[in-house]
Amino acid sequence: ITEMTERLEEVARSKDAVRSLDVDVAANELRRIIGFLRSRTGHDFSSYKRATVMRRVIRRMQVCRLDSLTAYAELLQETPEEAKELFSDLLISVTSFFRDARAFEALKHQVIDCIMDVDQADSTEEGVRAWVVGCATGEEAYSLAMLLLEAAHERNLQIPIQIFATDLDEGALATAREGRYPRSIEVNVSAERLARFFVDEGTHFRVRKELRDMVVFAVHSVLKQPPFLRLDLVSCRNLLIYLERSLQQQLYTLFHYGLKSGRFLFLGSAETADTSTELFAPLDREARIYATRPRGVPNLPLLPQYPTPERLTHQRPTGTAAFDGPQVVVAQHAGALERSGPPSALVDAGGTLLNLSPTAGRFIFHSAGPPSTQLASMVRPELRLDLKLALALALDSRRTTLTHSVTVAFDNERRRVSMHVAPVVTSAPSIRQALVSFLDGDVVDDEDGIIGAEELRPEEVPRLHAELKAAQEALVASRSGHDATIQDLRATNEELQSTNEEYRSTAEELETSREELQSINEELHTVNAELKGKLENLSVAHSDLQNLTAVMEIGTLFLDAELRIKMFT
Ligand SMILES: C[S@@+](CC[C@H](N)C(=O)[O-])C[C@H]1O[C@@H](n2cnc3c(N)ncnc32)[C@H](O)[C@@H]1O
Structure with missing residues (x-):
């Protein structure tokens, strides 16, 4: 005491x-x-x-x-x-069979039926592939396996069904592989399913081998290991609520990459993919079921905790060499490309400079006046016109251009420079960017400047110059008129967007509070389970004490501090 x-x-x-x-x-x-x-x-x-x-x-x-x-x-x-x-x-591993029964009912009708409505003849060799991310002790993966098996039997369909169920928690995965659950699962699993998919072992129910063989459990971090591919369904429930928003976004890109086109994402009741509308369309918002939108060129998104060389220096190897090896090589390859490739710049859809490679600085030349963030106004004057036109082609028509080389005067020499301007393929088709590579040619001697001039008749040169100048001026004028209209439209658009953002941020605040409540709720579940365990221990100790006093046959008085009798045998 x-x-x-x-x-x-x-x-x-x-x-x-x-x-x-x-x-x-x-x-x-x-x-x-x-x-x-x-x-x-x-x-x-x-x-x-x-x-x-x-x-x-x-x-x-x-x-x-x-x-x-x-x-x-x-x-x-x-x-x-x-x-x-x-x-x-x-790793809060709270879970249960058919958690959120209504959502699982919707999953059965809108997803499982759709996946299984294939002709035996049409079905691919791969069959059906699903990934349960953060599967904890396995109940969710087995629930899914039951639904898929029931649907296959109803249709008399014999196709391979594979469920990959992954988690960080090795202890939870061991329970999942064992497939042995307490009798309390009767609350969530119908008597019919218990009889069909479980063996009654007295104190426990054990998942039958037929169902266990459908699920492969593996230790896997969704944040740093490559996703499973060619999937029909990703079920990632009640994991995203623990992650920051930016990380949630990256995982949506990852899931989109792993899923076949038009296939399904199943989230927890407090999670939403409504922030990734370019990747997923809602199928049943209430049940948190989404379908992938068709994608452009598939592009492996950067894993949220991708082991770049910097990250690797402070991360211990975790025995996942099979996954880490190729990623390190990819990171080294990207680093080498950056170092030995031509100087380059990345711009967004509005032509604003986003990033410069380490050696591209010498192509930048700020003119007098307020500094601009537009790359086409920041490059050396000789390159500006060509760059404007090439960027318009890359960003508006998604066309790649190699500009003619022009002579650019650097501080102490003149060099021929051309530019390769290409649209960038990103995993989100709505994001438009362009990559400008500066291709540095030879030094121009003064003689080079007049090569070929003898082929022209001398009296034509001034006229051609004048024509060229006029054409360039006309182009610049029409371009600036166009720019002004675009600026007006952009301003209106920005106003609309900011109003929209305000609405969205209010909605996000509400959503965050909801997620927070859900995660607190899950924590309370674990605390509750601990308390239950303690209560059970107490009641065992109490009954031991009672048995002891019964067999001792010694009269015993229990007194309080004032020597008053509290209890006697
Ligand atoms: C609250 S449980 C959800 C269990 C189940 N999906 C459900 O909804 O019933 C969250 C699970 O996510 C797992 N988890 C957390 N971070 C993870 C990561 N980076 N990769 C894989 N699993 C993770 C935890 O170990 C935990 O088992």
Whole structure:
């Protein structure tokens, strides 16, 4: 009892300490903690929602009887076991069979039936392929397997069905592979399905082999390992709610890449792909079912925690050589291309400069007046007209142009320069960008400038010059008229967009609160499960005590502090 009061005091103290944490200090310490965790486990939680990570860290602090984040960071640095504990606390693996029954009902009618409505003859050798991302202890993957198998039997269809179910949590995956679940699953699985897909083992139900063989469980981080491909369905439920918005967006691109055209994405009840309308069209908003929109040229999106050389230097290898090897080579290839390719610049749909390669600076020449962000107004004057025309072709008509070489006067020499301007293929067709490569030719001698001049009659040269100048001026004038109209349209468009953004941000705030509530709810589930376990232990101890007093046959009085009888045998 003395220990208990001490322990309660400690918990109260650590709660007070946590409440009085300075926000900036807390943010710094949290960053350190996430860094240690990354170096110990190889997994980076920096883009998981801060509030969730903070709550889990505070929980661990209380378990370890620490009252400052600094002390906890030190403990984490020194104790590998604590990193494992925090890691598994962060992976909240709450799940159940047919979680959100209405959504699964909608999935059955709108997705499973559609996938299975194929002729035996038409079905490909690959059959049906689904990916359950963040499958926890496997209930979701088996629910899906049951639906697919039922649909195949109804149609008398014999095609291969493969479900890849992945998670970071090895312990949860071991439970999933075992396929043994407590009797309480009767609440969510109908008696008919229990009889058909499970073996009653008395205290437990075990998933039948037929169903287990359909699902391949694997350790896999959706943030840093390549996606599964040629999929009919991706089910990623109640994982995105833990991630920052930007990371959610990247995962939508990844899922789109993995899915066949027109195939399906199934999300959790507080998640939405409405922010990626260029990739997914809603099929049933309420059930969170989406279908991929047709894509342009498929392009492997950068994995959210893609192991670039910089990231690799502070990440421990995690035994996933089969995945990491090719990615490192890809990163090295990209780096080498950047270093040895021609100087280049990336511009957006409006011609605004987004990025310059390291050696492209010498092609930039700011004229007097207010600085512009338009690449065509920033390059050396000799290149401006050609670049304007080539950019218009690349951005408006998606055509690649190689401009004629022109002589450009650099500080102490004159060189021939041409430009290769090409539209950039991005994974989102609505994003338009162009890549301008500056192709640097030879130095121009003064003699070079007059080569060929003797082929022209001398009296024609001034006339041709004048004509050329007039044509160029006409072009520039028409272009600037065009530019002015575009500017007006753009201004109107921007106003509309900003109003739209305001609406969207209000909607996003609401959505974020909803996600937050859902993740708190999941955490409460785990706390509840822990409490239940403790209650069970207590009742066992109580019945042991009762048995002991019954067999002892010694009269016993239980007194309180004032020696009043509380209980007697
Ligand atoms: C709340 S559970 C959701 C379980 C199930 N999808 C459902 O909705 O019932 C979230 C799961 O995502 C997993 N997870 C978290 N980060 C992950 C990552 N980067 N890659 C794969 N799984 C991850 C966790 O281990 C956890 O099992």
